Amino acid sequence: MTDLSNAIIFHQYDISPFSEKVRTAFAIKGLVWYAVNQPVIMPKPELLALTGGYRKIPVMQIGADIYCDSQIILRELERRFPTPSLHVGQDKGLSWGLGMWTDRTFFQTVIPIIFGYVGKHITAEFKQDREAMSGRPFDVAAMAAAAPLMADQLRAQIDWLEAQLGDGRPFLLGEKPGLADVNVYYNFAFVRWSHPGALDFLKAYPHVAQWEERIKELGHGERKELSREEALDIARYATPTTVLHTDEGEPNGLKTGDKVSVMADDYGRDPIRGELVSSSAQHIALKRTDPRVGEVVVHFPRAGFFVTKG
Numbered sequence: 001m002t003d004l005s006n007a008i009i010f011h012q013y014d015i016s017p018f019s020e021k022v023r024t025a026f027a028i029k030g031l032v033w034y035a036v037n038q039p040v041i042m043p044k045p046e047l048l049a050l051t052g053g054y055r056k057i058p059v060m061q062i063g064a065d066i067y068c069d070s071q072i073i074l075r076e077l078e079r080r081f082p083t084p085s086l087h088v089g090q091d092k093g094l095s096w097g098l099g100m101w102t103d104r105t106f107f108q109t110v111i112p113i114i115f116g117y118v119g120k121h122i123t124a125e126f127k128q129d130r131e132a133m134s135g136r137p138f139d140v141a142a143m144a145a146a147a148p149l150m151a152d153q154l155r156a157q158i159d160w161l162e163a164q165l166g167d168g169r170p171f172l173l174g175e176k177p178g179l180a181d182v183n184v185y186y187n188f189a190f191v192r193w194s195h196p197g198a199l200d201f202l203k204a205y206p207h208v209a210q211w212e213e214r215i216k217e218l219g220h221g222e223r224k225e226l227s228r229e230e231a232l233d234i235a236r237y238a239t240p241t242t243v244l245h246t247d248e249g250e251p252n253g254l255k256t257g258d259k260v261s262v263m264a265d266d267y268g269r270d271p272i273r274g275e276l277v278s279s280s281a282q283h284i285a286l287k288r289t290d291p292r293v294g295e296v297v298v299h300f301p302r303a304g305f306f307v308t309k310g
């Protein structure tokens, strides 16, 4: 049997836009990865056994190390597989900040455009699930009403991309695809899957239209499949590889061994509790134990997540 204790195991579903972000990075880095398909709505018992309560998709697993959120997944891919780098052209780090635009403002622009359009096909279960996750009504009529305003917002943001690509460069920061491209592209994929007509106006944005094709053609790297149970067994028999590290610069004086909670600052704010193993300005890792998978270390980004003691 193949030893998968160091394999990239990717908890995802195919129509997940944030998964598409990471799948494009797999392509850029030429990686082999194992897709574990997770449900689109709760319950997700196998995922929660690994994460300790984080329910969002995607999650990456390597052995007994579990990476929650696309931002920390990309950072870990860059750390483990540095070549080719996601930092291309003059980018040394600013493209992480670009993700705060694409994951929030840009993503929230396309949501009403998509769900306003496909609203009548949304099931009651999906609606209830997303309401529980966001703490807000999932009101497809309101989204449909907002869609024209958002079409305007979408064009404004795509116009920035056309300006960036206007000198004929193939990718956003030059000759090679990188972090900026993956951060932007998945929003295009998301619109294409459910409401491609919303991008008809790209006829007037030829550089963006060609860039979108170019990124799509990169594909997803080499995908293999794995079951949820197999992924849990791999975590159970593996040992976390994260090394203890106290960050002297921790703004609130957190140290290894402290009991802490981590939660997303936007939606899906379920707190994840554990013992601090390692932290830095961009990363926090907590040790936790679960009856099904034993000891695991769960990793989160710092930007976009709140960390509290206890």
Ligand SMILES: N[C@@H](CCC(=O)N[C@@H](CS)C(=O)NCC(=O)O)C(=O)O
Residues within 6 Å of the ligand: 015, 016, 017, 018, 019, 039, 040, 041, 042, 055, 056, 057, 058, 068, 069, 070, 071, 103, 133
């Ligand atoms: N900040 C997160 C956002 C992830 C996210 O919103 N994922 C969506 C799917 S693409 C999700 O989890 N929706 C709820 C669900 O699938 O249960 C990230 O970058 O990974």
